[in-house]
Amino acid sequence: MELGIGIGWRPEIADEVEALTGVDWVEAVAENLCADHLPDSLVRLRERGVRVVPHGVALGLGGADRPDPVRLASLAARAELLGAPLVTEHIAFVRAGGPLTASPRLEAGHLLPVPRTWDALDVLCENVRIAQDSLPVPLALENIAALITWPGEELTEGQFLAELVERTGVRLLIDVANLHTNHVNLGQDPAKALDELPVEAIAYVHVAGGVERNGVWHDTHAHPVTAPVLQVLAELRSRVDPPGVLLERDDAFPPAAELAAELDAIRATLRRAAPPADPRPTTPRDAARDGDDAGVGVGVGVGVSESDGDDAGNGVGDGGRAPAAPVPAGTRDRTAVAQTALLSALVAGTPAPEGFDHRRLRVQSRALAAKRADVVAKVAPELPEILGDGYRAAFLAYAGGRPMSGGYRRDALDFAEHVLIAGGPADPVARRRLTYWWQDRSGARPPRRTTRLVRAARAALVGK
Numbered sequence: 001m002e003l004g005i006g007i008g009w010r011p012e013i014a015d016e017v018e019a020l021t022g023v024d025w026v027e028a029v030a031e032n033l034c035a036d037h038l039p040d041s042l043v044r045l046r047e048r049g050v051r052v053v054p055h056g057v058a059l060g061l062g063g064a065d066r067p068d069p070v071r072l073a074s075l076a077a078r079a080e081l082l083g084a085p086l087v088t089e090h091i092a093f094v095r096a097g098g099p100l101t102a103s104p105r106l107e108a109g110h111l112l113p114v115p116r117t118w119d120a121l122d123v124l125c126e127n128v129r130i131a132q133d134s135l136p137v138p139l140a141l142e143n144i145a146a147l148i149t150w151p152g153e154e155l156t157e158g159q160f161l162a163e164l165v166e167r168t169g170v171r172l173l174i175d176v177a178n179l180h181t182n183h184v185n186l187g188q189d190p191a192k193a194l195d196e197l198p199v200e201a202i203a204y205v206h207v208a209g210g211v212e213r214n215g216v217w218h219d220t221h222a223h224p225v226t227a228p229v230l231q232v233l234a235e236l237r238s239r240v241d242p243p244g245v246l247l248e249r250d251d252a253f254p255p256a257a258e259l260a261a262e263l264d265a266i267r268a269t270l271r272r273a274a275p276p277a278d279p280r281p282t283t284p285r286d287a288a289r290d291g292d293d294a295g296v297g298v299g300v301g302v303g304v305s306e307s308d309g310d311d312a313g314n315g316v317g318d319g320g321r322a323p324a325a326p327v328p329a330g331t332r333d334r335t336a337v338a339q340t341a342l343l344s345a346l347v348a349g350t351p352a353p354e355g356f357d358h359r360r361l362r363v364q365s366r367a368l369a370a371k372r373a374d375v376v377a378k379v380a381p382e383l384p385e386i387l388g389d390g391y392r393a394a395f396l397a398y399a400g401g402r403p404m405s406g407g408y409r410r411d412a413l414d415f416a417e418h419v420l421i422a423g424g425p426a427d428p429v430a431r432r433r434l435t436y437w438w439q440d441r442s443g444a445r446p447p448r449r450t451t452r453l454v455r456a457a458r459a460a461l462v463g464k
Helices: 011-019 040-047 069-082 118-134 157-168 176-186 190-196 227-237 256-273 284-290 306-314 331-347 358-379 382-401 408-421 428-442 449-463
Strands: 004-009 025-029 051-055 087-090 093-098 103-112 139-142 171-175 202-207 211-213 216-218 244-247
Touching: 004 011, 004 040, 004 051, 004 256, 011 040, 011 256, 025 040, 025 244, 040 051, 051 069, 069 087, 069 118, 093 331, 103 331, 103 358, 118 139, 118 157, 118 331, 139 202, 157 171, 157 190, 171 176, 176 190, 176 202, 176 216, 176 227, 190 227, 202 227, 227 256, 244 256, 331 358, 358 382, 358 408, 382 408, 382 428, 408 428
Parallel strands: 004 025, 004 244, 025 051, 051 087, 087 139, 139 171, 171 202, 202 244
Antiparallel strands: 093 103, 211 216
8 A cells, every 4th residue: 555755643733734735645653542432633734635554652562571452452443543554663762670570660761772683583473473363454564673682692683674574564664764773873874674574564654753862872852853763764765765754852842943944854855865766756646747657556555455444454464474473481581581681670670681782781871861851851841841850860869769650640749759758849839839740640530520620729829
């Protein structure tokens, strides 16, 4: 199925996305959508014929545990609500610990790399099969950016992805910005990865911006797309005509004109890098202008065409999927122990596992804590308002000794409680405001309307 040129839909730029011309489809973070209704902006886009693809970030298919049935059902519900042609997730783990290691559950709050080993591949393939069987549409998986690499890896990134596709028939979401990130941070050659991976399995491509600090590339999605990232996109286009290419932006959103300019740069890169013998237009919109039928689709993008009917409903069709093989005994346990040791070192300050670069682990640990601070400030904006300039330092000090064990809203409550127990904030007015905020949200059930009004009035009086 041909997708064309798209952009990541985010609530902060919903109006700008609707106003952009030449956008064929959008991608929305699945966990940020309600399961029973869509934001008005997405409804309007769908009414205009713009496809919407849900992009998951919380399954952790590379983790030692089998996928959570509740999370899978939630992702499936969003795919059905959107009428999506496919769903996407990441080749990563996001949590560790729990029953397999008889240790507390730890949440990374971020996508962490799986080791490119046969053990990790066995676990990932079984988890992918479980996900495929639970989803109503095909699944595509994204390569991630990394600051660290595992010792003792047995496969390159391209080999790992090729083997994953061969075993499961899953499609690929190739992020060229992540290939560039891994080139800068880990010395991995993007061209070699593209040579080794099965480009015919690509469902679509991500393009995003980042920034280099002290020799480390940070895949921020909050900066403009750079020329080296567009060069990786050109390398990919020289090998295959991707069914879709999407611009990602998650923070520090620029004006609509800058987003449009980045989309134009992507289109220009695809045109320039297309092999001379390939007469096909870059997008379905170009095809319509040229009066041919290229917009119908090429049959490889997500493994099904619109005529595949019921075969598309099982999430994989035939997809080249090999017969299932059980994960060898002990493989999940070994994976669980290794991932828990790494995540504990990153978020709980335990000793670094043998073979890891300690400096890189410190960089990754600081990045995880900084991301927690940023996301908590978004989900609970009252906290930086109440704590003022002291918010970030207080949160980073808290995060250094308190791993995240639930979602970000739980993390916000735990942080506020931590500050209060420690006797902060020093300002009595701020302390009362923080106390009321925590009380309003920490009960077994939300306070009734009368209680909220009384507390709001009391807080207003305190603030005077």
